[in-house]
Amino acid sequence: MATITKRMDFGSGTANGKRKLDWAKILLWTMLVSFPVTLIFILLAPSDYELKYSQRIFYFHMPSNILCLLSFTIYFIGGLGYWRTRKRSWDILMITGLELGVFFSLIGIVTGSIWARYAWGTFWTWDPRLTTVTIMLVVYLAGWMLRSSVEDPNRKAALTAVFGIIGFINVPLVYFSTRFFPAGLHPIVFGTNDKVVNLEGFMTLTLVISIITFSQFFVYLMIQRIRLENLRDQVAGVRMALYEDEDFV
Amino acid sequence: MNLNSILFFLAQTTTAPKPTSDQVETGFVYVIAAFIAVWLLIAVYLFWLQRRQESLRQEVEQLRQEESERLAATPAPATPQYTELDQKLEVSGTVQAPQSNLRG
Numbered sequence: 418m419a420t421i422t423k424r425m426d427f428g429s430g431t432a433n434g435k436r437k438l439d440w441a442k443i444l445l446w447t448m449l450v451s452f453p454v455t456l457i458f459i460l461l462a463p464s465d466y467e468l469k470y471s472q473r474i475f476y477f478h479m480p481s482n483i484l485c486l487l488s489f490t491i492y493f494i495g496g497l498g499y500w501r502t503r504k505r506s507w508d509i510l511m512i513t514g515l516e517l518g519v520f521f522s523l524i525g526i527v528t529g530s531i532w533a534r535y536a537w538g539t540f541w542t543w544d545p546r547l548t549t550v551t552i553m554l555v556v557y558l559a560g561w562m563l564r565s566s567v568e569d570p571n572r573k574a575a576l577t578a579v580f581g582i583i584g585f586i587n588v589p590l591v592y593f594s595t596r597f598f599p600a601g602l603h604p605i606v607f608g609t610n611d612k613v614v615n616l617e618g619f620m621t622l623t624l625v626i627s628i629i630t631f632s633q634f635f636v637y638l639m640i641q642r643i644r645l646e647n648l649r650d651q652v653a654g655v656r657m658a659l660y661e662d663e664d665f666v
Numbered sequence: 667m668n669l670n671s672i673l674f675f676l677a678q679t680t681t682a683p684k685p686t687s688d689q690v691e692t693g694f695v696y697v698i699a700a701f702i703a704v705w706l707l708i709a710v711y712l713f714w715l716q717r718r719q720e721s722l723r724q725e726v727e728q729l730r731q732e733e734s735e736r737l738a739a740t741p742a743p744a745t746p747q748y749t750e751l752d753q754k755l756e757v758s759g760t761v762q763a764p765q766s767n768l769r770g
Contacts, residue, residue, distance in 0.1 A: 469693050474693075474697055520707070527704075528700045531703060534696065655726055655733065
């Protein structure tokens with residue numbers, strides 16, 4: 418049976434008789450340590466003067482939003498790669514970035530809404546950051562739905578690439594929305610001027626640990642998502658071989 | 667007994683302590699709510715991913731089994747019996763060298 422494309426592999430089997438490292442399993446084991454450690458740091462971190470205990474939501478909220486933007490950037494890179502080469506591996510990268518981007522943006526929106534209920538007294542407000550995030554999510558969800566509705570794999574991948582490239586306009590817009598519209602409710606976290614939120618030392622350490630842990634989880638999910646697409650290719654390959662045999666019989 | 671009355675009955679019998687006003691004021695309840703929401707989303711996504719992988723694995727297995735059954739059912743094609751060329755029977759009497767292609 419001929420393989421359709423060269424598959425992205427993360428060591429879920431054997432090569433030349435030698436057992437390969439399974440990165441997903443390694444990450445899973447390290448996460449069993451890093452998640453409780455992060456939780457301990459979050460509990461030990463000092464509370465904010467105004468936001469009190471609720472400020473701890475920030476340690477889930479911010480890493481998920483960073484990873485959401487990273488996922489959509491991966492989707493954009495996949496889109497450019499596919500547009501240039503038309504290779505299936507770029508298509509796999511695109512769908513992985515798209516799905517994980519939507520997943521992490523949902524985490525960001527849900528945690529943000531809960532935090533906003535305490536901090537601003539409402540679950541939702543049309544703050545520039547929230548508005549741009551909503552537009553971004555709607556655009557990507559529309560792209561995903563369109564992808565699901567197309568049967569032809571080449572057309573499907575080409576449409577996804579178009580959405581990935583055009584939809585990427587939203588990503589810098591979301592990131593810079595707090596700078597472009599300073600009247601909004603969201604503070605600027607990264608920067609050097611006086612408007613930037615200054616985190617206390619232990620808070621910064623907790624944030625860094627949280628970002629590392631969430632990134633581990635992100636890589637784990639990426640591997641699993643890519644494996645899912647590889648399985649899809651395997652199904653298509655076996656089916657093709659079966660039908661070829663049928664033609665010859 | 668409708669759903670509302672069941673839910674009301676469950677709410678009456680529940681022993682979970684209500685959050686104190688201090689816990690609400692300091693935002694502790696919101697941290698717990700956000701934490702539960704994150705873990706719920708993660709669990710749902712992992713379950714969905716796992717289910718899709720499992721169904722594809724089963725499909726691969728099923729197709730492979732189908733393929734092997736088909737191969738076992740069809741008779742193997744008869745291999746042609748080649749015999750060595752007897753040089754004595756050659757008309758020219760000399761063994762011909764392999765011809766190059768038409769373009770030389």
